[in-house]
Amino acid sequence: MFIGQVFYDLPEVTSTNAYALSLLSQGRPAEGTVVSTFCQTAGRGQQGNHWESEPGKNIALSVLLYPDFLELRQQFFLNMAISLAVCDLVADCLPEGVRIKWPNDIYVGDRKIAGILIQNTTSNKNISATVAGIGININQTQFLTKPPNPTSLRLETGLDHNLHELIAQLCLRLEQRFLLLREGQNRLLHMQYLANLYRFDTPARFQRDNGTLFEGLITGIDESGRLRIRIGQREESFDLKTIRFL
Numbered sequence: 001m002f003i004g005q006v007f008y009d010l011p012e013v014t015s016t017n018a019y020a021l022s023l024l025s026q027g028r029p030a031e032g033t034v035v036s037t038f039c040q041t042a043g044r045g046q047q048g049n050h051w052e053s054e055p056g057k058n059i060a061l062s063v064l065l066y067p068d069f070l071e072l073r074q075q076f077f078l079n080m081a082i083s084l085a086v087c088d089l090v091a092d093c094l095p096e097g098v099r100i101k102w103p104n105d106i107y108v109g110d111r112k113i114a115g116i117l118i119q120n121t122t123s124n125k126n127i128s129a130t131v132a133g134i135g136i137n138i139n140q141t142q143f144l145t146k147p148p149n150p151t152s153l154r155l156e157t158g159l160d161h162n163l164h165e166l167i168a169q170l171c172l173r174l175e176q177r178f179l180l181l182r183e184g185q186n187r188l189l190h191m192q193y194l195a196n197l198y199r200f201d202t203p204a205r206f207q208r209d210n211g212t213l214f215e216g217l218i219t220g221i222d223e224s225g226r227l228r229i230r231i232g233q234r235e236e237s238f239d240l241k242t243i244r245f246l
Contacts (some may be wrong), residue, residue: 001111003063003178004171007035010035014042016062017117017133021039024121024129029064032175036061036167043135052150057140059167062133063174069182070127074227077186079104079118080193081089082132085177086114089170090136093153093161102218102227103240104137107198111151114138138163194220205246213246 006029013019016035023029039055053060067078083104090106090113091098101107106114117133137152138161153161180189194200200218206229207213216229218235226237 001032001172001175003175006033006035008033008035010037011042013037013040013051014040015133016040016043016060017119017131020062020064020133021119022130024064024131031064031066032171034061034167034171035064038163040135043133046152052143052145053135053137054140054142058152059134059163059170061167061170062131063171065130065132065178067127067130067178068123071125072122073125073223074186075127076103076221077122077181078120078127078191079116079225080189081085081177081181082116082118082174084132084189084192084196085173086116086134086136088173088177090114090153090164092169094156094179098196099202100196101198101245102195102221103225107149108151108156108235110149112135112148113151113153113156120214133176136166136170138166140165144181190221197221197246207246209242209244209245 012246014131016037020141037060040053040060043053043060052192070078074171086106087100094108097203104116105112106134119131120127121129137150139154139156140152141154143150173224197218205213205215214231216231218227219235220228221236222228225241226236227243228235
């Protein structure tokens with residue numbers, strides 16, 4: 001297994017993504033290098049949101065990859081592969097109700113159990129390097145944050161889980177999905193992403209960035225990774241910052 005073969009196990013760090021990016025700025029670390037900690041003091045999620053993680057309770061790690069076979073226009077397939085890997089891991093423990101909330105949060109029912117932050121560097125028209133930060137709530141039972149309604153494996157199962165064993169399984173799942181991407185299995189990844197997509201093909205309520213509320217039906221993901229929603233008789237595509245789930 002190449003993901004996790006080089007493993008930085010840090011007692012404390014502000015951000016595993018920041019640490020991995022600093023390694024990348026100093027050279028070319030081995031592909032699959034993992035930076036992990038059980039105490040992340042300034043973790044970030046999508047759009048700069050703070051990621052809450054109680055020390056010693058959860059998984060917080062970053063993986064360094066070189067998907068230079070992917071053109072920039074294909075970068076959402078990388079997002080699909082990583083999201084599916086995390087979804088796979090959570091579903092191993094919770095076979096019911098685990099879904100990917102577009103673009104890459106992992107939900108159990110209507111509660112968020114994991115988040116992903118992907119940061120790419122580019123060269124010409126291709127992705128040259130990727131740092132994928134992954135936070136998964138494992139044994140934490142109390143959260144200070146408000147919605148999106150956090151949960152954890154401990155809250156869902158009533159059991160404590162071995163963090164080291166789950167990290168090893170996560171590395172395996174990431175490798176499996178990344179190899180599918182490298183093999184050009186984009187269509188398969190797209191199909192499986194939709195099969196696991198939160199509220200896919202289900203009537204739901206949304207809010208535009210201007211505050212307007214509407215009802216629609218998620219029908220898919222377009223070539224740029226935008227969310228496609230049927231509203232009445234027409235379809236629209238939405239970027240991340242232009243829509244909110246209700």
